[in-house]
Amino acid sequence: MSNRKKFPELIDRFNNGKLTGEELxxxxxxxxxxxxxREEVRLDNELNEILANVDILELxxxxxxxxxxxxxxxxxxxxxxxxxxxxxxxxxxxxxxIMNDTNHNPSNKTTLIPKHEPGSKQLPVNNKVEQxxxxxxTINKEKKIIRRKTEVKLAASFRRNPSFEKMIGSTRHAGxxxxxxxxxxxxFSEKARILFEWTQEGHVEIELKIMDNTGINIHxxxxxxxxxxxxxxxxxxxxxxxxxxxxxxxIIFFGKFIVE
Amino acid sequence: xxNFSDEAILKGLKEKHADSIHFLYREYFPLAKSxxxxxxxxxxxxxxxxxxxxxxxxxxxxxxPLTLNCSLKTFFFSICRNIWMQRLDRKWRLLYxxxxxxxxxxxxxxxxxxINEEKLEKTRLYQLYFLSLPADCQKILKMFLSKATLKExxxxxxxxxxxxxxxxxxxxxxxxxKKILKDPRYKMFLHYE
Numbered sequence: 324m325s326n327r328k329k330f331p332e333l334i335d336r337f338n339n340g341k342l343t344g345e346e347l348x349x350x351x352x353x354x355x356x357x358x359x360x361r362e363e364v365r366l367d368n369e370l371n372e373i374l375a376n377v378d379i380l381e382l383x384x385x386x387x388x389x390x391x392x393x394x395x396x397x398x399x400x401x402x403x404x405x406x407x408x409x410x411x412x413x414x415x416x417x418x419x420x421i422m423n424d425t426n427h428n429p430s431n432k433t434t435l436i437p438k439h440e441p442g443s444k445q446l447p448v449n450n451k452v453e454q455x456x457x458x459x460x461t462i463n464k465e466k467k468i469i470r471r472k473t474e475v476k477l478a479a480s481f482r483r484n485p486s487f488e489k490m491i492g493s494t495r496h497a498g499x500x501x502x503x504x505x506x507x508x509x510x511f512s513e514k515a516r517i518l519f520e521w522t523q524e525g526h527v528e529i530e531l532k533i534m535d536n537t538g539i540n541i542h543x544x545x546x547x548x549x550x551x552x553x554x555x556x557x558x559x560x561x562x563x564x565x566x567x568x569x570x571x572x573x574i575i576f577f578g579k580f581i582v583e
Numbered sequence: 584x585x586n587f588s589d590e591a592i593l594k595g596l597k598e599k600h601a602d603s604i605h606f607l608y609r610e611y612f613p614l615a616k617s618x619x620x621x622x623x624x625x626x627x628x629x630x631x632x633x634x635x636x637x638x639x640x641x642x643x644x645x646x647x648p649l650t651l652n653c654s655l656k657t658f659f660f661s662i663c664r665n666i667w668m669q670r671l672d673r674k675w676r677l678l679y680x681x682x683x684x685x686x687x688x689x690x691x692x693x694x695x696x697x698i699n700e701e702k703l704e705k706t707r708l709y710q711l712y713f714l715s716l717p718a719d720c721q722k723i724l725k726m727f728l729s730k731a732t733l734k735e736x737x738x739x740x741x742x743x744x745x746x747x748x749x750x751x752x753x754x755x756x757x758x759x760x761k762k763i764l765k766d767p768r769y770k771m772f773l774h775y776e
Contacts, residue, residue, distance in 0.1 A: 331753040331760075362773070366760055373709045375728045382599050382641055383710050386634050389601070389608050484623060486675075537625045538674055540767050 330360065338368050480562030481581070484536045487565045490577040499524040502568065505580045513561055513582055517554040521568070521576075530569040535562060589655035596637070597644045607637060611656065615663040622667060632670070635703040636663040639696070662696055669700035677771060705772060712762045720755035727752050 333350055336342045342350055354361050374380065491507055504520040511517050519531060531544040531552055541559070544552050559582045568576040587595065587606050595603025612633050619629040639662050643649050651658055713721065719740065726736045737748035763769050 331757040332749075335753060335756060362764070363760055366763060366769075367756070369705065370709055370713075370756075370759065370763075371728065373706050374713055374724065377725070377729070378599075378645075379638060379641070379706065380710055380713070382604075382638065383634065383707070384714065385599060385601055385604050386608075386637055387714070389605050390630055390634075393608060486623070537623060537628065540677075540771060543767065543770065 330363070334360075334364050334367050337364060338371060480536060480560070482536055483563065484538060484565065487534070487536070487538070487577070487579065490567075490574075491565075491579055492577065500568075500570075500575050502576050502578060505578070507578050507580075509580045511580060511582050514556050516556050517559065517580070517582070519552045519566075521550055523550070527570060529575070531566060532569065533559075533564055533566045535564060589651070592655060593644055593649060596641055599641075604637070607659075608633070611636075611659050614656070614660050615667075618660070618664050619667050622671060624667065624671075628667070628670075631704075631707060632663050632667050634707060635666050635700075638703065638706070639666070639698055658696075662698065665696055665698050666700050666703065669698065670704065673701065674771070701772065704768070708766065708768055709763060712759055712766075715762070716755060716759060720751075720758065723748070723752055723755055724759070 333342065333346075337347070337350055354364065499522075501522045502519075503522055504518055505511070521529075523529070526548065528546040528548050530546055532540055533542040535541050541564075542554065561582050563579065563581050565577070565579045567574050567578075587603060592603055592607060596607070612629070615633040615636060616626065616629040619632055620626070624632075636659060640659060713724070716724070723736060723740060726739065731739075733745045733748045733752075736742075736752070737745050740748065740751075742748045742751070
């Protein structure tokens with residue numbers, strides 16, 4: 324069996340003090356040269372310690388169960404809310420359409436025609452036209468109001484992060500670096516490939532990190548030696564994202580883009 | 584709706600009673616949510632902070648009689664606030680390589696409560712991945728961690744022999760380790776250390 328295949332067993336025996344003699348010496352040697360193995364040994368040790376605390380695990384399970392139940396309840400409440408909101412919206416649209424129709428269709432309009440009495444002055448002919456244009460303006464205003472309301476209702480995942488916003492476009496770089504794509508605030512379609520392109524002086528490795536609008540790191544590229552990097556369509560959900568380009572752990576560019 | 588006194592909540596939580604946890608969620612989760620959402624966090628962050636807050640409270644109860652100089656609600660508020668501010672501080676220091684954070688966590692520490700925020704997050708992460716393992720894997724690892732012998736594990740799980748129990752144990756542990764290693768939150772711990 325190769326060492327790699329035996330790693331889980333060796334790690335387990337090492338952390339339980341059951342590795343001795345030559346096996347132990349060989350394992351310690353491997354650890355010296357293999358950082359990934361060192362990481363796994365440390366993680367395994369932490370896991371043994373944390374999972375041995377059955378009390379906390381049991382408490383966590385109970386909290387999670389209650390949280391999930393509450394979310395389900397909230398979800399069903401939200402469905403009722405959505406249903407009620409949809410009904411109200413439908414009624415609103417219906418009323419709006421009826422009003423719109425009434426204003427545009429002269430046959431439906433109730434027009435008071437003054438009785439023509441001898442000696443009295445006739446109403447100006449353009450009176451009717453004026454009435455119609457006023458009604459159309461009113462409708463347009465209503466339309467604008469509705470549209471404006473829709474634009475304001477953005478999901479939380481599109482909310483701007485004020486601290487990140489201050490960083491956008493900032494660069495700290497001794498040499499030449501230019502971010503060619505995406506442009507700041509570029510809108511990617513949810514089904515599109517998310518492409519990053521840049522121009523830089525020399526052949527220096529950079530790293531790209533993507534955060535969501537709450538500041539949580541959601542993607543790390545690792546070291547890149549090309550001037551291009553992309554994420555497959557569907558990797559990111561809809562929302563506002565920020566990204567930083569790092570060189571030797573120093574931020575050299577900070578930008579943002581939107582997936583919608 | 585049942586109401587609990589502070590003493591009753593502490594007693595119930597010590598015994599991990601579902602009623603007490605449910606009451607805490609109903610009455611205290613809005614506190615955690617308001618702290619987090621007012622400080623650039625999300626609803627999910629608030630749920631994590633609430634979970635960690637309950638764990639801290641539980642550990643305080645277990646570590647000895649808890650004497651409060653304020654109401655339990657105020658105490659819990661301080662716990663959650665400390666957790667979230669320390670978390671923000673840690674994440675932002677990671678993000679900006681220490682040079683952009685001007686406030687220190689002491690500024691938020693109204694009621695001094697000893698909290699190891701990083702360990703809390705690690706514990707939550709490991710436990711959540713553990714709970715996402717198949718039921719038989721969870722059972723094997725639990726038995727293994729409670730120092731059961733391979734023979735006992737083999738008998739309890741109905742395995743053909745001890746060798747198979749041993750292989751399953753390694754496979755389950757390896758599966759858990761791989762899942763955690765892939766999580767970007769785990770990478771943040773590494774970066775920080």
